[in-house]
Amino acid sequence: MEMVQLFITCMGENLLPDVLKKMVLLLERLGVRCELPEAQTCCGQPFYNSGFQAEGRQMALRWMKAFADTGGYIVAPSGSCVEFVKHRYPAMFPEGSAEQERAVRLAGRVLEFSQFLVNVLKVTDIGASFPHRVACHYPCHLTRGLGVRSEPLALLRAVRGLELIPFDESETCCGFGGIFSVVYPEVSKAMMETKVKNILASGAEAVVVSEPGCLVNIRGGLVKAHSRVRAMHLIEILAEGGST
């Protein structure tokens, strides 16, 4: 039986616990044993990307300690956090240091949820059903950073009744950008509103946003616009109509 370590991310844990619960249920249904490294908190990205690299490194050391002595893949519902661990950690520490070695080893184990399903478990159809018109937003770090594009699509295409519809600028950033959203709130707002406008124009009933930060941003934007379009993590779509 496949075993994974859940990398729940600080944003997921505090703001999107339902997504996490559904992730566990889906994984278990696929015969995967889930473990939760208790000492994990935040991977350090918010610090590092804001220029506080020393703090970011300290957080990274903590995170690595929490996951180092565990086994199996490390799976997260976030491409951004995965990318940070995968690409940034190994570059954060001096060449040849023990920390770097550890970072490289962990980088080889960490996967975003859809990657794990499609590339490791080799499943695309997990019996979900969601008979709606669905648009798919491509989160920057998942798509460009990790290069994950086909995996979520394969999973979505296998969902019963789901009609995937295109929308304008689906690969353009939604304006979240971590610290950016509070340093330049007006610009972030304008970007988010453009994203929401494009989603609404597509006629979709739901939009897939598989990235906690972007999900919170776009979902909030849709609520503010009094729209009934639902912003959903891929996990939430896959949990629909299944047997859990």
Added chain:
Amino acid sequence: MTEKTARIDFRENSRNASPAVVAATQNSTRTALRKRAAVVAEFGEERWQELRKAGHEIRMHALTHLDRYLAMVEEKVTAAGGYVHWAKDAEEAREIVLGLATERSVRSIVKVKSMVSEEIDLNPALEARGIRAYETDLGEFIVQLAGQRPSHITSPALHMTKEEVAALFCEKLGIDACPIPEELTEHARLRLRPEFLNADMGISGGNFLIAETGTLLIVTNEGNGRLSTSLPPVHVAVVGIEKVIPDWESAAVLLKLLARSVSGSKITAYSTFITGVREGGPKEFHLVLLDNGRSRILADKVAREALLCIRCGACMNTCPVYNQVGGYAYGAVYQGPIGSMLTPLLLGTGLAGGLPFASTLCGACAELCPVMIPIPEILLHLRKRFVEGDTFESPSVPGILKAMAKLGRIVLGSPTLYHLGGRLGKIFQAPLRRGDWLPSLPPPLNRWTMARPFPAFQGGFRGWFKNRKAAVKQAEGKLHE
């Protein structure tokens, strides 16, 4: 970019961005991107990626051997009858050009679009000496007429609609102009024709300097480059030292990348090659090689790749931030992602430290950059410089932010405090909570809620997971009994 520049306040500038400028900007960038995508598709994605790699390597090689190639340029240009001047900063460059102009009693100058000329603030310096400088690129001509600055590095007037340009021509040129691009171009041409003939000097920048022959390469779309550098008796080219490339083969690669990235053409309409003094051309050729902080950037291992830039503007066209604010918000000569790198590198993060933060790190720019500059990486590097300082600059981040980051690190770095924080969040949010949302939060968090509500703190996942594990264990235990 002169010494007297004030701190750039991107937030304030972005708030003041004119909706008309933003709308016109979006219109133009969208067209440029569409054309670019079409020619790249035609070229073939795989071949394009190989070309980008080749371009990156050529530029990297040139930068790492800059001293050698610059010496070669000097030797070849001198041998071909030209003069080479070295300017360590903007002021020196201005003085050199002004000196050349006054010695020759120059009254009137025609100019080819040049970012370096903007960087050293050349036009105001010329005007101050009573020398009239005419911008001959259509976009530059328009912004000069309007008394503005370029808002984009390759399309200086992209923030203006054709209607605005027509109105400007009516007002400033006293003619009856219709908002038809071809006609507007014709008006500009007519207006400029006598100036080409009258000019005592032509001033240009340069896209590349080909070291093996000492050849200056200027690309334009309107042919004004050729006129400005051949009709007047003196030609002065002010070029950044990073523009050197080894040979003609390199030029062929870079021109392919440049033309497609700028405007979606296979080749820019006019490529002018100038090697010293040539027969039938200007009697004098002066090449001013400008450092202005470039050798300092070169010393920085991460930031140096910003000098690979071939000024195509693709990163700006695709940048979602640039497209929401327009070029003026960057408060400097270079805008968009390339500006957010170059401006703080040239002016220091003390004045321009806000610009590297004017990015969501979405990576769209790096995906298009024809010479594969790792733009987000350099922005992160500059954010760090602003916050922590490095061997080049001391930090300029406000102390309050530093304290907040320290506190954040302590809380997030300790599971006990982290969980306590989550619980406290749940308690304190109660009065603000409306269903699943917190519609408005106190400062500074209102910076988030001004745009959309914040989701209410939920938590509870760990407890749920523990219970579930225990239940599963129990069930398994029963099964085994």
